[in-house]
Amino acid sequence: MWPDDLYSAEDHVKWNTIPSGSFIVWKQALKEMRFQHMQMSFNEACSSFACPLEARKLNCASRSEILCTLNNLAPIHRLPTELLIKIFQYVPTRILFRDTVAWKSKILRQEDIVRLVLVCHRWKDVIYNAGTLWCTINNITYNPMRLELAQGTKLRCMWQTTPSNRNTSAFRRMLAENIERVQELHIIDTGCRRVSISINEKLSEAPRLEVLSVVGSINEPQFFESPLPRLRTLFLCRTPGIPIHPLPRLTQLSLCYVDRIDISDLLALLADTPALQDLHLISCMKSSDKVVLHASIPLKRLLRVLIMDSRPGVVNALLDPLLFQASTAVRIEYTDWIDLRPVDMSFTHSLSPIVDQTCNFAITTGAHSLRLFAASSTSGISVAFNGRGDSEAPPDPIPLGLLPGVQLREVFLLGRWRAPPGTLRSLPDSLELIYTSVSFLVDLTEELGVHDQTQHVPCPNLSTLHVLIDRGGQRLNALPLSKIAPAILKFAQRRSELGHPVEDVIIGFYNHEPEDKLTLSGITNLRRAVERVEVTTHSEPPFINLPPICTAADGRWWPSWTDSITDISQASYRVPASWMPSRTATAVPVVEMNDDSDNSGSGSDSDSDHMEVD
Numbered sequence: 001m002w003p004d005d006l007y008s009a010e011d012h013v014k015w016n017t018i019p020s021g022s023f024i025v026w027k028q029a030l031k032e033m034r035f036q037h038m039q040m041s042f043n044e045a046c047s048s049f050a051c052p053l054e055a056r057k058l059n060c061a062s063r064s065e066i067l068c069t070l071n072n073l074a075p076i077h078r079l080p081t082e083l084l085i086k087i088f089q090y091v092p093t094r095i096l097f098r099d100t101v102a103w104k105s106k107i108l109r110q111e112d113i114v115r116l117v118l119v120c121h122r123w124k125d126v127i128y129n130a131g132t133l134w135c136t137i138n139n140i141t142y143n144p145m146r147l148e149l150a151q152g153t154k155l156r157c158m159w160q161t162t163p164s165n166r167n168t169s170a171f172r173r174m175l176a177e178n179i180e181r182v183q184e185l186h187i188i189d190t191g192c193r194r195v196s197i198s199i200n201e202k203l204s205e206a207p208r209l210e211v212l213s214v215v216g217s218i219n220e221p222q223f224f225e226s227p228l229p230r231l232r233t234l235f236l237c238r239t240p241g242i243p244i245h246p247l248p249r250l251t252q253l254s255l256c257y258v259d260r261i262d263i264s265d266l267l268a269l270l271a272d273t274p275a276l277q278d279l280h281l282i283s284c285m286k287s288s289d290k291v292v293l294h295a296s297i298p299l300k301r302l303l304r305v306l307i308m309d310s311r312p313g314v315v316n317a318l319l320d321p322l323l324f325q326a327s328t329a330v331r332i333e334y335t336d337w338i339d340l341r342p343v344d345m346s347f348t349h350s351l352s353p354i355v356d357q358t359c360n361f362a363i364t365t366g367a368h369s370l371r372l373f374a375a376s377s378t379s380g381i382s383v384a385f386n387g388r389g390d391s392e393a394p395p396d397p398i399p400l401g402l403l404p405g406v407q408l409r410e411v412f413l414l415g416r417w418r419a420p421p422g423t424l425r426s427l428p429d430s431l432e433l434i435y436t437s438v439s440f441l442v443d444l445t446e447e448l449g450v451h452d453q454t455q456h457v458p459c460p461n462l463s464t465l466h467v468l469i470d471r472g473g474q475r476l477n478a479l480p481l482s483k484i485a486p487a488i489l490k491f492a493q494r495r496s497e498l499g500h501p502v503e504d505v506i507i508g509f510y511n512h513e514p515e516d517k518l519t520l521s522g523i524t525n526l527r528r529a530v531e532r533v534e535v536t537t538h539s540e541p542p543f544i545n546l547p548p549i550c551t552a553a554d555g556r557w558w559p560s561w562t563d564s565i566t567d568i569s570q571a572s573y574r575v576p577a578s579w580m581p582s583r584t585a586t587a588v589p590v591v592e593m594n595d596d597s598d599n600s601g602s603g604s605d606s607d608s609d610h611m612e613v614d
Helices: 021-048 052-072 081-088 110-117 121-128 144-150 169-181 263-271 312-319 349-355 438-448 481-497 523-529
Strands: 136-138 155-160 182-188 211-215 233-237 252-256 278-282 304-309 329-334 360-366 369-375 380-386 410-415 433-437 464-470 504-510 532-538
Touching: 052 121, 081 121, 110 121, 155 169, 169 182, 263 312, 304 312, 312 329, 349 380, 410 438, 433 438, 438 464, 438 481, 464 481, 481 504, 481 523, 523 532
Parallel strands: 136 155, 155 182, 182 211, 211 233, 233 252, 252 278, 278 304, 304 329, 329 380, 360 410, 410 433, 433 464, 464 504, 504 532
Antiparallel strands: 360 369, 369 380
């Protein structure tokens, strides 16, 4: 019986039977042959390592070839090159945020692309031949290599001034030589001082420009005097001038603290922007002595409008010629109410397509603010009057007929401060239900509990009063708990004397703890004066239903309207600090350097030094 390792050359193999003599001779010959083979392999290896450096190189080359072969077998490398480039475009992070510019930008961090190059040779070859991955030019000194990698694609350029880098000569030279390729351009100084960047020369035309942001420049771009047929978004802040030619593709326009623009010039610009969807104007208008050439300007695609100014007369002069659609959301912020007149607090006739559809209306008051909300299922209007810290409420009454022709069933009155005189008397006669904070109870009695000069009873159809009591901020309520029920009773008695009694009273508590005892002094007398008294609780104060176009925030330029409801003690609209001008704004001189110094200056090719600061 033969052993399992018959052909083994080892001597320790155990046999069950005695092997023959010829087999023992064959076994010995096999051992000698294996020894000779090992000796030959050793000599060959020794001869190959006669030069260790060559052996090391050969080993590295073999290893690299093996790794490259294994890398090419990875699933991601089975993708077409075009698809791989598309994936790489999602890797770089954005470095220009919407607290610096109003609209979205595609300025990307180039360091992320450099990291991808270091992964493998295949990625390096793909990325170096993909011009779209190198089209961002961010605060560089003149670097021909970057433009060569871009391979004739459209460029996205950004210059953002930093304290250590105010040299603009190289950037201006690159921009002048490649202006016809520029698709996106951002010139930004986030400080309060203006920087003089010479964009008013050698930039006569920008035929491919689609996105433009200029923040803090004392110069007007030269290409504003030429057509910009592809411009889609425009953001100008603390800079002079506006384009003078039609902008057929412009969809987003933002002018913030631009040197005062004549209203007639602004209306001429709006008349030449048929595709406009978003309009954002902050303290950029001045009264016009010119004749307005456009009696009516249809803006059929306009969706959102936000205007912030201190002069209602100027705002109304702008709005009057505009023809709004019923689906447009309009937000107006008045920054100072000291000089307001009664007529300034009514909606202009150009807003009639929106006002006529109003089904929800609310009035909120803050420490130094008054806000009006009128909303439908698709659009809305918000008008806010924000006073100074040392100012009082508007002394003049609101005119009658705040919403003429609108049939409202319910109104919300929220806030911890009383409304200006005449606010509640201007509500429509169709009103049946009022949601009110405690602070408005005195106003209800004074304005809805008496006849007017024509013996007309305001809101004759009013039948239900829903009083909202903030248990969490009880100290801030206008009335203590012991005086709330008597105030409601007084209003109900006044309405009964006028022949239009209140039938139902609902008392709603919010911001309360579960163990709170929800009782009011004088509730028994109130139950005797009205048909029904109900006590309920709310997790948060009820408010009108706002459409999505009003509640969905879009960057810093269009905050959600609900932000001004949740914190009514704060300003309803806050302008980012980087957009606001300094009271002592001055032009900062540009450091002019020669070509040699440009290439060794502080403007580096790195993006990490130019991150946005909130």
